[in-house]
Amino acid sequence: MTTMAERTQTTSGGAPEPASGTQTLTMGKAINExxxxxxxxxxxxxxxxxDIGPLGGVFRVTDGLQAEFGERRVVDTPxxxxxxxxxxxxxxxxxxRPVCEIQFDGFVFPAFNQITTQLAKIHNRTRGAVQxxxxxxxxxxxxxxxxEHHGESPExxxxxxxxLRVVSPSTPQDAYTMIQEAIASPDPVIYxxxxxxxxxxxxxxxxxxxxxxxxxxxxxxxxxxxxxxxxYGPSTVTAxxxxxxxxxxxxxxxxxxxxxxxxxxxxxxxxxxxxxGRCVVIHEAPVFFGAGxxxxxxxxxxxxxxxxxxxxxxxxxxxxxxxAKHEHEYLPSVDRVLDAVDRAFAH
Amino acid sequence: MTTTNGSNxxxxxxQLLDPRGSRVTTRGTKGYRDRAAALTTEDLRGMYxxxxxxxxxxxxxxxxxxxxxxxxxxxxxGQEAAQVGSAYALRTQDYVFPSYRxxxxxxxxxxxxxxxxxxxxxxxxxxxxxxxxxxxxxTIVIGAHALHAVGYAMGVQRDATPHDKHDGxxxxxxxxxxxxxxxxxxxxxxxxxxxxxxxxFFLQNNQWAISEPTTRQTRTPLYRRGEAFGMPSLRVDxxxxxxxxxxxxxxxxxxxxxxxxxxxxxxxxRMGAHTTSDDPTRYRTSDQEEEWRRRDPIxxxxxxxxxxxxxxxxxxxxxxxxGDELGAKLRTGVRALDGGPAVSSTFDDVYATPHGVxxxxxxxxxxxxxxxPPAPQYxxxxxxxxxxx
Numbered sequence: 001m002t003t004m005a006e007r008t009q010t011t012s013g014g015a016p017e018p019a020s021g022t023q024t025l026t027m028g029k030a031i032n033e034x035x036x037x038x039x040x041x042x043x044x045x046x047x048x049x050x051d052i053g054p055l056g057g058v059f060r061v062t063d064g065l066q067a068e069f070g071e072r073r074v075v076d077t078p079x080x081x082x083x084x085x086x087x088x089x090x091x092x093x094x095x096x097r098p099v100c101e102i103q104f105d106g107f108v109f110p111a112f113n114q115i116t117t118q119l120a121k122i123h124n125r126t127r128g129a130v131q132x133x134x135x136x137x138x139x140x141x142x143x144x145x146x147x148e149h150h151g152e153s154p155e156x157x158x159x160x161x162x163x164l165r166v167v168s169p170s171t172p173q174d175a176y177t178m179i180q181e182a183i184a185s186p187d188p189v190i191y192x193x194x195x196x197x198x199x200x201x202x203x204x205x206x207x208x209x210x211x212x213x214x215x216x217x218x219x220x221x222x223x224x225x226x227x228x229x230x231x232y233g234p235s236t237v238t239a240x241x242x243x244x245x246x247x248x249x250x251x252x253x254x255x256x257x258x259x260x261x262x263x264x265x266x267x268x269x270x271x272x273x274x275x276x277g278r279c280v281v282i283h284e285a286p287v288f289f290g291a292g293x294x295x296x297x298x299x300x301x302x303x304x305x306x307x308x309x310x311x312x313x314x315x316x317x318x319x320x321x322x323x324a325k326h327e328h329e330y331l332p333s334v335d336r337v338l339d340a341v342d343r344a345f346a347h
Numbered sequence: 348m349t350t351t352n353g354s355n356x357x358x359x360x361x362q363l364l365d366p367r368g369s370r371v372t373t374r375g376t377k378g379y380r381d382r383a384a385a386l387t388t389e390d391l392r393g394m395y396x397x398x399x400x401x402x403x404x405x406x407x408x409x410x411x412x413x414x415x416x417x418x419x420x421x422x423x424x425g426q427e428a429a430q431v432g433s434a435y436a437l438r439t440q441d442y443v444f445p446s447y448r449x450x451x452x453x454x455x456x457x458x459x460x461x462x463x464x465x466x467x468x469x470x471x472x473x474x475x476x477x478x479x480x481x482x483x484x485x486t487i488v489i490g491a492h493a494l495h496a497v498g499y500a501m502g503v504q505r506d507a508t509p510h511d512k513h514d515g516x517x518x519x520x521x522x523x524x525x526x527x528x529x530x531x532x533x534x535x536x537x538x539x540x541x542x543x544x545x546x547x548f549f550l551q552n553n554q555w556a557i558s559e560p561t562t563r564q565t566r567t568p569l570y571r572r573g574e575a576f577g578m579p580s581l582r583v584d585x586x587x588x589x590x591x592x593x594x595x596x597x598x599x600x601x602x603x604x605x606x607x608x609x610x611x612x613x614x615x616x617r618m619g620a621h622t623t624s625d626d627p628t629r630y631r632t633s634d635q636e637e638e639w640r641r642r643d644p645i646x647x648x649x650x651x652x653x654x655x656x657x658x659x660x661x662x663x664x665x666x667x668x669x670g671d672e673l674g675a676k677l678r679t680g681v682r683a684l685d686g687g688p689a690v691s692s693t694f695d696d697v698y699a700t701p702h703g704v705x706x707x708x709x710x711x712x713x714x715x716x717x718x719x720p721p722a723p724q725y726x727x728x729x730x731x732x733x734x735x736x
Contacts, residue, residue, distance in 0.1 A: 046505075072504075072505055077538070078534070078537050078538060078541060080534045080537060080538075082494065082530060082531055082534055083494055083497075083531075083534035083535070083537065083538045085494075086491065086493075086494025086495060086497075086498060086531060086534065086535070087494050087495075087497050087498030087501060087535075087538050088498060089494070089495045089498055090444075090494065090495040090496060090497060090498020090499035090500070090501065090502065091498040091499070091501055091502045091505075092498075093477070093483070093495065093498070093499050093502070094498070094499050094501075094502025094503065094505075094506070095502065096502050096505070098498075110530075113488060113491065113531075114491060114494065114531070117488045117491065118486070118488070118491050118492075118495070121472070123696055123697075123698070123699055124472065124695075124696045124697050125472040125473045125484055126473050126476065126477055126484060126696075127471075127473065127476075127695070127696050128695070128696040128699065129476040129477060129478055129479075130477055130478065131699050162697050162705070163697055163698065165698070165702070185699075185700065186699035186700060187698045187699050187700055187702075212700065216701075216703065262702075262704070263702050263703035263704045263705075264703070264704070265703070266703070
């Protein structure tokens with residue numbers, strides 16, 4: 001777990017001036033720079049996906065990369081997602097480190113078989129003889145007014161599969177570092193990009209060290225004493241805004257950005273809840289069988305006597321992702337999180 | 348030779364050795380005949396021996412399953428020519444992506460026979476190290492591995508220097524008639540074609556996908572699928588080891604020469620059950636089985652070899668002795684896998700790097716297994732700061 005002091009400030013007022021090697025970037029551009037850095041570092045890293053070449057991807061995350069690295073390393077694939085992941089597996093067997101782009105969350109399902117029955121299991125099936133250093137980038141989450149299958153949050157389906165690591169950044173800095181750590185990982189990583197945050201800007205230290213921390217460790221992004229808000233990806237910003245609102249009410253919220261939901265940094269959450277006694281988990285994915293259920297269960301097991309209230313969850317409903325006109329009622333809003341915090345304090 | 352697909356449509360099929368064991372000299376097949384002619388008597392004796400040993404492996408494994416020593420077995424009986432003939436065309440550096448019935452291919456690749464039964468024993472999800480044999484482990488989800496083969500071939504292309512379009516490595520993937528209906532096999536052909544990947548799609552059409560005849564998978568002869576994706580495609584008599592060898596060698600050469608993928612349909616017959624759990628009497632006739640017994644691929648090559656002086660009673664006895672040795676090795680080796688690996692090895696190799704959930708569950712399990720279950724977590728919480736109520 002990293003602490004607030006170690007974290008680059010991006011959300012509160014008075015963000016630091018970009019230091020040497022630090023630029024203010026959108027999250028989309030930060031991922032682009034992270035991909036570029038990884039490709040410069042290791043010529044086995046290659047990108048595969050639909051429209052990622054001259055177009056630069058529908059979100060322009062791969063903009064300019066084919067021009068720099070050529071068509072053999074930045075591959076416009078046929079329009080077939082199972083093929084993207086299945087051939088990436090074969091390339092990994094040959095020693096490559098493919099980074100696959102799935103165009104939108106709802107389009108990952110044609111590749112679901114390859115990801116869950118093959119990619120996740122080949123290292124185990126071969127008793128460690130064959131590693132699968134494959135990254136699957138998936139723009140996910142709602143709030144952009146998309147049509148059907150353009151606003152979904154399917155991360156729990158992947159976290160439920162042993163063999164996969166599942167992560168999601170919430171800031172440009174994390175996006176930059178996490179994509180590089182995901183690429184460096186010998187394990188397959190499902191890298192969920194919160195598309196509603198693609199255009200949000202923040203400082204990015206382009207010389208930030210690349211280790212393994214962000215694939216395993218949550219970070220406390222705001223310290224507090226009265227309630228712990230646990231979030232990841234797009235919901236981290238919602239949690240921070242909620243914390244601002246709570247501060248006006250005289251309540252001190254601690255906000256944890258999980259970064260990874262497989263594995264979950266349970267220790268970070270437990271340490272916080274033992275201090276605050278209350279916990280609210282926020283994610284866009286449906287609450288039912290979602291990551292919040294897992295966190296609630298673990299917090300209950302490990303913090304039973306510290307809890308002042310049941311662990312509460314705020315997230316999507318057990319319905320298909322709604323039409324764009326209604327999506328803001330479905331997504332966890334500051335108001336709904338505040339409502340959950342009130343319920344936690346009512347105990 | 349032509350055969351029919353049930354609708355009396357004649358399908359052109361390469362045949363160099365007819366069911367009576369005579370070499371065939373059909374017009375237009377000289378290139379293939381030359382390839383077959385380049386096989387020495389010693390090569391043919393090797394093929395014959397490996398086909399017989401593949402069948403012996405089948406019989407021994409089936410017996411072991413009946414004795415309760417294997418959970419399941421999928422016999423390859425009837426497909427020995429398709430498997431041994433194609434495997435003989437491979438080089439060591441070529442990479443093989445099998446389905447789950449390619450026991451003859453694995454035999455030729457030199458995989459340990461006991462390792463080949465670890466999966467069916469229920470003591471391993473794989474059984475061998477793919478990197479040591481350039482042979483992937485079996486894939487059970489039908490057709491999924493065809494994409495891995497194409498990806499591997501795309502990697503071969505990327506390893507090549509600009510001056511040498513290929514590094515001499517070709518890739519082959521084996522699959523069955525049922526698999527041709529899978530999206531992944533079709534996507535694999537799309538990816539192979541547009542990338543001109545050095546891969547051979549080797550279809551063993553054994554006419555049965557468990558209980559479903561090929562008519563439930565296709566209305567067109569399956570070799571034409573390859574054509575439709577834009578690659579050279581050929582149907583061969585899959586019980587003719589010479590035709591299989593010649594066609595596979597040609598396709599592999601195309602791959603090595605940077606000429607892209609090829610498709611081979613080896614038309615054969617699954618003489619046995621799908622697996623030891625299957626009952627073919629429920630869905631096919633003994634007449635059909637008898638008809639295909641008369642086209643047995645091993646008898647066919649044996650007849651040729653005897654006629655050409657490559658097979659005598661001494662050699663038959665030698666192969667029989669090798670088969671007995673194989674059987675003894677399997678019976679001893681498979682039973683020695685008893686108990687399999689320690690149960691806690693279930694937690695091994697789930698990830699290549701430490702994963703908190705797996706680490707915690709392993710620790711709990713090992714303590715539980717040792718009769719020392721860890722204290723409930725909430726007891727820890729009681730003593731934690733701010734935890735006591």
